[in-house]
Amino acid sequence: MLNVRAAVIEAKDGPFVFRDVDVDEPRADEIVVRVVATGIxxxxxHVRSQGYASPLPLVLGHEGAGIVEHIGASVRSVVPGDRVVMSFPSCGYCDECLGGHPAYCVHNLQLSxxxxxxxxxxxxxxVHGHFFGQSSFATYALARAARRAAMPLRAAAHHRSCRRCPTPPPHCARPRAASRASSHCP
Known part of the structure; x- marks a missing residue:
């Protein structure tokens, strides 16, 4: 069992309440990331105001980066100590994911x-967690290692020119041009 410090939304339009939260150890396909940066x-x-309904209380956050602390038994893509950025979740087995289009995962809304x-x-x-597959408004995030859940930071700089809004369609469907540096939805 992990004990993390998290910013929790307990009620619609409520403040972030910082509290200790217990989180299970990672499953075989999951990683634990010590969060060193996250965006809002x-x-x-929208979830805080319940414009997008999600169960409360909830740990938000879906633009996290940090250092892998623990890995599940079947994880081979990262090792403890790797620096990673976490992205949108995908199931990894629907037709869209298998076709190389995880941003269009048929389970995206449920996973997010x-x-x-x-x-x-x-x-x-x-509390509820797994917001966008990571809930990074905490000292540690639990995320699936597969597909797009984590990417070594050493590779992230190489891919900056092809980044887009981290929120997958249909929430933010406009790909970002290579010359644009902003990371927020239009």
């Missing part, structure tokens, strides 16, 4: 706003 996006604000894993379980105790 309009999607976080369902406040649980795809199987409906929640690793967070007494």
């Amino acid at each position: 996006c309009q999607a976080d604000a 706003f369902g406040a649980a894993r795809l199987d409906g379980t929640n690793a967070f105790h007494d």
